[in-house]
Amino acid sequence: MPNQQTIESQNNAEFINSLIELKKLGQGAFGVVSLVLYNNLKGLLVKSGLACEANYYSISQKSTIYQTSNDNNDNNDLLPTHSLCVLKQESHRSIEHRNKLSGENDKLSEPKILSNLAHPFIIGYIAHTFNHEKLYLIQEFFDGQELKQVILGKKQLSQNFSSQEVLFVVFQLAMALEYLHRHGIYHRDLKSSNILINNRCLIKLIDFGFAEKSLNMHSASKYNTDVVGTPYYMSPQAVSRLVYTDKTDCWSLGIIFYELLTLKKPFEGGTFQILANSIYFNSYAALPIQLSCFKYLIDGLLEKHESRRFSIKEFLNTKEMQSIGLQFIRYYETLVNNIGTKADHNWLCVLKEHYGKIISKPGLSSKQELALDKILRKEQYELIQNERILREKYEKKVNDFFQQFSVYMEKMRPVSSSNTSFKFCTAP
Secondary structure (H helix, E strand, O other), X not given: OOOOOEOOHHHHHHHHHOEEEEEEEEEEOOEEEEEEEEOXXXXXXXXXXXXXXXXXXXXXXXXXXXXXXXOOOHHHOEEEEEXXXXXXXXEHHHHHHHHHHHOOOOOOHHHHHHOOOOOOOEOOXXXXXXXXXXXXXXXXXXXXXXXXXXXXXXXXXXXXXXXXXXXXXXXXXXXXXXXXXXXXXXXXXXXXXXXXXXXXXXXXXXXXXXXXXXXXXXXXXXXXXXXXXXXXXXXXXXXXXXXXXXXXXXXXXXXXXXXXXXXXXXXXOOOHHHHHHHHHHOOOOOOOHHHHXXXXXXXXXXXXXXXXXXXXXXXXXXXXXHHHHHHHHHXXXXXXXXXXXXXXXXXXXXXXXXXXXXXXXXXXXXXXXXXXXXHHHHHHHHHHHHHHHXXXXXXXXXXXXXXXXXXXXXXXXXXXXXXXXXXXXXXX
C-alpha cells in the first residue's frame, strides 16, 4: 500500500504554487474539484515510495506525460515528470459541517483513508496538505465522467445499457466494496455521482468524505442526529438513523444496479419523508419482463431485513456474478495486453489475486478449475439464451393478444351500415 505523503506546513506555499490549474471540474456542497498540472510529481512519487506502484496507467489516463529514465532500475522506467492530477479543495468550515453530519472529529479523515487504499477500481491518492484555510487533496486523474451524467445521457436518448455493460460496472463496484469492507471501511455515500466511468467501461469509486473506518469488518457505525448519505440511495436502516454496517453499502449497490438496468430510481418521493416511507415500507418498482433474469440479484441487495440481505462477498459468489467476474477479468486482461503499461500488469495481478480469494474453491485441481470455468461460460450462454427466449415468448403473447382482439372486433362489427352501434363496457 502507498505510504501517506503529507507536505509539511512550511512548504505549503511552494506546494500550492507548483500546481497549475487547467480548469474547474466541478463544485459541490463540500468543496471544489479542479484539473491541475503538478510539476514535481516525479520527485513526490520517488520520495513517497509510490514510484513502483504508479497510479498512472494508460487504460484509465490518456494524458500523462511520461519520461523514460536513464537509470537501470526497472522500477523507474516510466515515471511521470509532469502529470495531470485532480485537486480537491475544501474549507475547514465545510469539513467541520461534514464531520458533524457523519459523526467524525478528524479533519483529515478522507486523505487518511485514501492514503491507505490501493485498488484498481478506487481513485488513487497522491498527496495532501493543509493550511489555516483549506485542505488540499491531490488524486489521480481518471479520464472519464460521472456515472450519473452517463445515465442521464442514456435516458435523454432513450438508450439502455447493454446487460454486459451493467454487469461489468456492478462487478467492478462490488470488488471495490469488498476490498473496502475487508479493511473495515464503509463508504457511506455510494451513489452514481460518486462513480467515474470511461469509454472502456472501467470505473473508479471516488469521494470518501463520509467514509469511516471501523475496528473490524462486522462492527457498526452509529449515525449522528443528521442523516448521512444521499436519500435515494439510503437503506431502510439509514433513513431510520440506525446503525450503519457493510450491508448498507450493499443496499446502495442494489439501487445503482437497478438504476443502470432501468435508468430510473427504484424508490421515488417528492419529499424526504415520502421517500423514506417508500424505502421502508414499499417494494421496489417491478423490473420489466425482459430484465426479470436480474430479479434474484436485485432482490438480494434490496432486501429490507439487513440480516437477510446479501453481503458483498455473498453477492460476488452468486453463479451469475462468478460468471461475469471471469468474463470481466478476461476483458481486462485483453486491454492490459493490448494497451497496458507495467503498472497495468501489476493491477491485473492484484485483481486476479483479490478475486481468487473471494471465490476460491478449496480442494479444486487445475483441471477442476478449468471445468468450473467451462460450466460458468455455459451458464452465462444459457442465461443470455433464456433472456432471448423469454423476450420472444413475451412478444408472441402480445401479438397473439392483438390478433385475438382483432377477431373479437370483427365479430362485434355491425352487420349493416344502419345506425346500430356499440360501446365498450366499462369495468364496474
